[in-house]
Amino acid sequence: MVIDRRTFLKNISIAAAGVMLPAVAVRAKTFLTVEQARKILWGDAEMQPVIVELTEEQMDAIHSASDTRVRSDRLQAWRTASGGWFIVDQIIGKHENIDMAFALNHEGKVKGLEILTYRETYGYEVQNLKWRAQFHGKDHSEILRLDHQIENISGATLSCRHITDGINRLTHTWHQVLQYI
Amino acid sequence: MNKISRCQPLLGTYVEMHITGDETDDVLLDMSIAAFNEIEKVHQLMSFQDTESELSFINRTAAQSTCTVSREIYEVLTQAIQLSEMTAGLFDITVAQQLVNKGLLPDHGVTVDASACWKDILLMANQQVRFTKNLIIDLGGIAKGYAVDKAVAVLDGKVSACVNAGGDLRMTHWQDESVCIRHPANPNQVLELSMQNAAVATSASYYLDGKDAIVKLDAALGAPLDSALDKTQDEITASSRNSYSVFADKCMLADALTKIAFLSYQSEGCNHKAVFSQFNASVVQVDPLGRITQH
Numbered sequence: 001m002v003i004d005r006r007t008f009l010k011n012i013s014i015a016a017a018g019v020m021l022p023a024v025a026v027r028a029k030t031f032l033t034v035e036q037a038r039k040i041l042w043g044d045a046e047m048q049p050v051i052v053e054l055t056e057e058q059m060d061a062i063h064s065a066s067d068t069r070v071r072s073d074r075l076q077a078w079r080t081a082s083g084g085w086f087i088v089d090q091i092i093g094k095h096e097n098i099d100m101a102f103a104l105n106h107e108g109k110v111k112g113l114e115i116l117t118y119r120e121t122y123g124y125e126v127q128n129l130k131w132r133a134q135f136h137g138k139d140h141s142e143i144l145r146l147d148h149q150i151e152n153i154s155g156a157t158l159s160c161r162h163i164t165d166g167i168n169r170l171t172h173t174w175h176q177v178l179q180y181i
Numbered sequence: 182m183n184k185i186s187r188c189q190p191l192l193g194t195y196v197e198m199h200i201t202g203d204e205t206d207d208v209l210l211d212m213s214i215a216a217f218n219e220i221e222k223v224h225q226l227m228s229f230q231d232t233e234s235e236l237s238f239i240n241r242t243a244a245q246s247t248c249t250v251s252r253e254i255y256e257v258l259t260q261a262i263q264l265s266e267m268t269a270g271l272f273d274i275t276v277a278q279q280l281v282n283k284g285l286l287p288d289h290g291v292t293v294d295a296s297a298c299w300k301d302i303l304l305m306a307n308q309q310v311r312f313t314k315n316l317i318i319d320l321g322g323i324a325k326g327y328a329v330d331k332a333v334a335v336l337d338g339k340v341s342a343c344v345n346a347g348g349d350l351r352m353t354h355w356q357d358e359s360v361c362i363r364h365p366a367n368p369n370q371v372l373e374l375s376m377q378n379a380a381v382a383t384s385a386s387y388y389l390d391g392k393d394a395i396v397k398l399d400a401a402l403g404a405p406l407d408s409a410l411d412k413t414q415d416e417i418t419a420s421s422r423n424s425y426s427v428f429a430d431k432c433m434l435a436d437a438l439t440k441i442a443f444l445s446y447q448s449e450g451c452n453h454k455a456v457f458s459q460f461n462a463s464v465v466q467v468d469p470l471g472r473i474t475q476h
Contacts, residue, residue, distance in 0.1 A: 029197070031186045040210060096195075115188035118195065120369055151186075151199055153371055154426055155363030156385040157325070157347035160190035 028119040029151065037101035037114040038078075038086055047078040047086055050181060058177055066172040068165045075173065082106055085178055087170060088116070093162035097121050100166065108174035110167055185209040189217055191224050192325045194347030198332070202340030212340065216332040220346070223328035226253055227320045229277065229286050236320060240277075240291055244312040247305070255308040257320055257327050257433070264437050265299035267456045272441050273299045277319035291317050325349045326382060326436025333432075344432075351380040351432040363387065365424040366469040374473070377463050380432035384443035385424030422469045423447070429462040438462050446476065 032040070038047075052075035054062070059070040071092065078086040083106035091098040097119040103111040184201040198216060200209050228234040239248050250258075264272040278293045280286040297316035304310060320327075325346040332344045333351050341354040352358055360381055361371035368387040425442040429435040438457060442464045445451045457464055457476075464476035 029186075029188070031188045031197075036185075036206070036210070040214070113190075115190070115195070118188060151197070152343055152345060152350060152352070152358070153348065153361045153363060154345075154350055154381050154383040155348045155368060155424070156383065156387055157194045157349075160194050160347075163190040 028117060030117050032101075032114050032116055034088055034101060034116065037088075037116060040114060041101060041103035041112045042080060042084070042086055045080045045082065045084070047080045050077050050079050052077050052177065052181070054173075054177060061176050062169060062172045065176065066165070066168040068169040070169060070173075077178070079181070084111065085174070089166065089170065091162050091166040093121075095121060095158060096162070098163070100163070102167070102170055104170065104174055104178070108171055108179060110171065113163075113167070183209060185213055187213050187217070189220075191217070191220050192328055192346055193230075193321075194325070196220055196328075196347070197345040198342065200336065200340050200342045202337070204340065209340070212336055215335050216342075216344065219331040219335055220328045220344075223253060223324060223331055226251055227257070227324040227327075229319045229321065232289060236318070237289065239310060240289065240317040243310055244315045247309050247311045250308050250310050252308060253327070253331075254320075255304070255310070257323055258302065258304060258310065258318075260327075260433060260437065261320070261323055262299060262302060262304060264441065264456070267459070268441055268445075268453050270299055271444055271453065272322070272437060274318040274320060274322070275299055275302070275316045277317040280319060280321075281317070286319060289317075291315070293317055322440050323433055323437045326380070326432035326434070329380070329432040329436075346432075349380075349382040349432055349436045351435075352376060353379075355379045362424065362426050362465070362467055364471050365422055365467050366471070370471075372467060372471060372473065374426070374465060377428035377465075378435075378461070379430050380435040381426055381428045382432065382435035382439040383424055383426040384439045386422060387424075424467045426465045426467070427457070427462050428465070429460055434460050434462060438464075442466075442476075451476070 054070070054073045054075070059073060063070050076088040080086065085104040087102045087104065089100055089102065091100055098115055099117040101114045101116055103113070105111045182201055183204055183206060184199065185206060186197070186199045188195055188197045198213050200212055202209060225231070226235045229236060231237060235251055235254055239250060239254070242248055261272070261274045275298050277286060281288050292315055294314040294316060297314035301312055301314040301316055302310070302318065303313055326349045329344045329346050329349055329351045333342065333353060336342050336353065343350060343352045350360065355376040355378065358376045359373050360376055361373055362383060363385065364370040364372060365385050365387065423446070425439055425446060427435045427439040427442050429438060438460065441453055441456060445453045446464070446466060466474040466476060468474070
């Protein structure tokens with residue numbers, strides 16, 4: 001059977017409509033600012049920024065002690081007057097990429113943590129909601145509405161075990177490096 | 182109007198909270214702290230992994246002697262047993278041992294009678310619990326929803342809020358809201374649905390990779406393992422790719438009922454429709470092509 005181009009395209013568009021609409025790509029979610037997280041974790045405690053640069057030996061030592069890959073040789077950190085730490089760091093998971101704030105007390109124990117930004121890493125289109133939306137004829141208000149609605153996603157539960165790995169890496173970073181600063 | 186959004190790793194997943202109201206940032210943050218404290222409390226009471234949790238204490242001792250348990254655990258156990266009765270054991274929290282055998286939960290060394298099931302959990306007056314056989318329980322299929330309910334309950338009625346524990350979510354003002362359900366075949370895409378009740382929860386097979394995924398999922402949800410293992414991988418996968426979202430007035434119900442929906446709608450028809458109607462719960466099925474069916 002020969003299908004002319006118009007019928008072919010029509011069939012394609014019907015198939016596409018069933019699959020694509022009203023689906024949208026999931027994007028990053030932003031929670032607290034660094035300042036808000038600092039307030040929750042340390043209240044009004046005074047703190048000073050500290051430049052922490054890890055040597056290769058330190059990175060290897062943290063890696064083997066925590067069994068977690070150390071991706072960066074720099075740490076965004078602040079030290080409190082009481083000897084505690086406030087650290088902003090990134091966790092790379094299988095499906096997620098997360099900016100987090102951690103508070104460690106003067107003994108290197110985790111006092112609290114906050115997720116600042118959460119990005120899904122399924123595919124490149126994840127970042128491109130707005131770019132994509134314009135081709136679906138959605139105006140700005142509709143895109144803003146999507147921004148609001150997309151906060152509330154129901155689906156199968158995703159495990160947060162990569163956070164545990166991140167905590168492990170930071171407590172070992174304290175043991176290897178921070179406690180001596 | 183002001184708004185605060187927070188996310189914490191709790192209950193083994195990411196718990197998000199959005200609170201909106203005519204209050205300062207500090208007031209909204211304090212509310213979120215109080216609400217997260219409720220979730221942390223449930224986490225500490227009901228964690229299977231944590232040997233210090235009340236659940237672990239019950240698993241170690243309730244077969245030997247009667248335990249007086251917290252109001253919270255008693256409430257969840259009562260709901261779980263009611264659902265086991267109504268579904269003839271399709272929902273069964275004693276599935277814990279099968280999950281341990283599969284390596285999905287840690288082995289705390291409790292000896293379990295292979296014939297034990299939910300009928301061997303005895304709930305008595307004054308929050309007392311006794312196991313009549315050696316068994317262990319896991320509340321993974323119901324406690325997240327319960328924690329969400331507890332968090333929402335402590336929020337001031339003047340604010341509007343949404344608490345979402347890895348997909349088990351509840352809103353204070355849900356009437357004009359919608360929710361995004363992940364596409365079963367492509368979880369980075371979502372389908373928008375109107376909220377049909379205050380809470381919703383979804384079961385699906387994505388986030389599980391590898392050939393064992395569906396068997397694991399069935400085990401995690403409490404399906405009879407043998408029947409799942411008898412099927413070929415293709416049969417299991419084909420029947421399991423739909424996702425099921427359940428809307429209910431309480432998140433604990435939505436959480437538990439979505440497991441029952443996933444397991445019972447997979448087979449021809451559903452033997453447990455009465456369970457959903459008894460709780461005024463509605464079921465939405467999304468198939469791998471993104472087609473929505475309201476049950």
